[in-house]
Amino acid sequence: MSSSDPSRAGRRFLVTALGSGLLMLSGVVAATALIDPYGMLAGADGPRVACAPGMKNREGVELVLSMPQAYPPTEIITGSSRVIWGFRQTDMLNPAAATVLNVGLSGATMPDIDRIVRAAAASPTLERVWIGLDFGAVALAESRFPAANLPTERTSPRLAAIRHGLLSPGALRATLEMVRHPQTCAEPPFDRFGFANPGTAPVHARSVAVLPGPAARSRLLGAWGRSPPNREALYAREMARFTRLLADLKHQDIAVILYVGPTHPAYDSLVAEAGLVDFRARWRTEIVRTAREQGAVLVPVDRPDFLDSLPELPANCEAAAADCAFYDATHFRPFVGAAIISEGHRLSELRPGSD
Template sequence: MFSSEEQAAKNYLWVLAVILLFTFSSMVLISWVIDPFGVLRKDRGFPELCAEGIKTTDDRTSIPLLPLKTQFSEAIIGNSRIKRGFTRESFEGNALKKTANLGISSLTMEELYQLSAPLIQSKQLDTIWIGLDFGMFGKRNPDAMKVYETSQTSYDRLSSYLSGALSFKAWRETTFVIRRFHNCRSPVRDYQGFIISGKYWHKRNNAWNEKTTGSDSVELTRRRLLKEFSETDNEQASRYQYHLTLLEELLKKAGNNSVQLNLFINPSHPDYFDILDKAGKLNNYRQWKLDIETVIQNAPRTAMGPRFMDFSGWYVHKDFMPLGCRDNFAPPCPFSDFTHYRPQIGMQILREFQK
């Protein structure tokens, strides 16, 4: 016979186990319904409760999952400049291809390689656009980003279930969506990775415009960038050279797998170069551009390319900016801050490649 204390302890453990099981089951069920990463698709329950699409801002988890469930013939990859600067409308002129926007905020060169290499080898794509950025080559890799092997016939349901409903990240992002329920009905990005200009994004974008157009906010952003560039570790030759080597490897893989690479250096606001100069990194930037050109020129030439264009000089001086846009970021000016350009510039970049 159990003593009263032992029986009470046993009952407590049973109650605790039931509570934990109920909590776990509830989180799995809610994640299954909400599908924050947009990976469960038609497998999820009660699809009418939440709109289709990616409902989280965790790019490093959601974007590498896209190729598991989305078939596309070309992709554009880069950091937040690509994410925000290229819309679905940018590629509407090419009706023969289905394009994915795999832009990830603060993407590093290691992550770009991790994301691009499996896609090149998958035989799923025939064209990849890559927007190159100076900061990619000096940053250390942040939190690990998991990538997945994909192919023309891949439909890894197990990975989808594990990532979409049975992972801590899925529960964390589900909680994020619950706290902002309108985000469930108005996803952040669609199943091809393009930003959806819905209620949630408009709210964030309006807040962003208010934040970036005020004189105090502009000055704070300038100081933040100056600090970031001053601390950028491009001087460490081994890491910088390793990043260039990764680019060389990507070019070789693309040539070996008959994938066309369209590479370009992103345009920047004129003040971006002033900040680089004050941080003592303008010469590093110029050398980086020369190194990029050398790597691409030395890559094996095939009928598929690679093709390369440098758009950094488009707005290098304030005189190149449209009238009324030289001292602010208000729409319809081409930049929303010192680094991010608006979709009108993305469309202009694509037109340059089509010439």
């Protein structure tokens, strides 16, 4: 056997491995084109795909940063998973010609919200931003997502849809994930603009809220358990970030509507157990002041009587209003979101200079 035989065998192995890898990648790309996991490929002028139009998976910061490129929005609503599950497209009260995106992100913190809003604000079509503010996420938590570059280049919505909906690592991962959830092909849980479709929920649909057990309580309390100096440093940094964001949106003449989300009594008891009642009240006061200084509308739906003042509760509600208004201790139901949107529009119309 000549000394060159091993090198030939090595080259053959390398070529075979590369060929197999390219073949597998091509298969995943082809499957992604057929499945359209992000719903970006089967837009109004897109090709016919095998699955029903809509998002089969909306996890990850990459997706929500790319959505405004694929669908240049007139309006967005963002925040944590409460935004994902608490609002429906039909409740946004916008003209049919407007494009409204739900770019909420599970586990979103202030750095994530900042990146998401700035990505959308790069679109010249954006006129209004809704931001849901959650005490734990905005004041007490750091991002768990890796840093992602904001889109900088201008491209056509169609090219953006192909890039992010077909060729991005996230879209390819979402295609592979569908092996575990094949039913989402026929019934996507979200529409292409990020809003949950009817019948989808964060937990098993029950008429009353599912309250956290010991493990969930311990996990949340642990996430809030910073030493006071560290908590103060994080709080100061994120409130400064929040203020800069509102100032920049004001400079761009983009209207801002903020709301501090309503909370279930079980969540309030956790805040008390963590010894954060005064800290939360301070945060709330600073939110009010910052909104006023930066010209943003603040919808005070966290006031104690908000849930009791809702125009109607589900017909099968036989418990307290809070138990019927929430899926669990943190996620409110879409009829609560509809009331938030309605109140936000009402307060906006009362502002001087509003149409």
